[in-house]
Amino acid sequence: MKNVFALLVLLALLAGCSAGAAPAMYIQPAELNEEEEAVATLLGADTDQHLFDVVLDGTAKTARVNTYVLEDDKWELVTGGGGMTLKEGEQKGRMAFGFEDLRGEYREAVQFGKDFTAVKYGSSEEPDDPEGMGRTTSFLSNRTEIVYGQEIPLVIQINTTKNQVLSYDPEYFFQPEEYEKLGYEHVYALTVMFSQEPLS
Template sequence: MKKILALFTLLLLLAGCSAGAAPVMYIQPAELNEEEEAVAKLLGADTDQHLFDVVLDGTAKTVRVNTYVLEDGKWELVTGGGGTTLKEGEQKGRMAFGFEDLRGEYREAVQFGKDFTAVKYGSSEEIDDPEGTGRTASFLAGRTEIVYEREIPIAIQINTTKNQVLSYDLEYFFQPEEYEKLGYEHVYALTVMFSQEALS
């Protein structure tokens, strides 16, 4: 009986390990309560605004937001490189991104505790696309683990005159050559990265 009980306990432990524990630090689409949803709709944040909840372990010092354009199968930095300083010990926050076309203006906002920063990048000039150009974007749709110094793709946007558009899982950000193979005219990416390093 002891052997059976020991075997059963071992199987339970193995099952628990294989199920995978929920990440301690993560980013996910924001879960808004009714009041927050009403305010978001009032401000138009239910259209081209994307809100995310962030949970950290209190040791993050900065968050960086970068945008990229795909050139010859590699991501080339368009905006970013700087970052926002986070107060020591901050663990919960929100981030928001708003854009129609990453080639034009885009807005980012970061809120942790009572600290709030918002920045707008890009040009407000109208983009002159060839007739028949379509645009599609994929956004982070589920809870994603935050690992310090590792970029997390938040959105990938495709602008093309092709009739058929394939949009891969965001993890394909790390395989940009796959997008290059599809021959789209413009492919852009938006990422965030959390760091334990202070801004230089």
């Protein structure tokens, strides 16, 4: 009887461990070592909020980054869709995004192993904003599982003249109606999607 009880306890513990196990593939805010932090500080780079660590299983072929604008309760594509080819077999990499206002220029860079790609999108013209327009940006703040073919929201940015701004977690990308209710003038999003399909 004791052996049966011990076996049940062991099975329960194993089930609990596997339920809380970290995902095999994920993206998360980058964890910089001391040397990397020193270089970032030297360059004046705000990398702690714009740099992400990526772990894949080696079968990914593309990464696609898209930006969207919220229009009438729906996300409308602004830039992206082209994608970047990833070298097969690579498992660990980093993605970096440089921007102030997603309505203007933004830069994306991807590094896996020794392969590095950087692209700049958008317009260098300053948006013609009314007086009192403020901006708030929320970034992915925790480890998020990567599922091939599914978009992962990394950034939500709000531009508004309203005095009070509620900034939701990027996960609210999947509930655009929550932003629409608040009546902000401009809401933008940046997402990434990994795929095992080659670029078309």
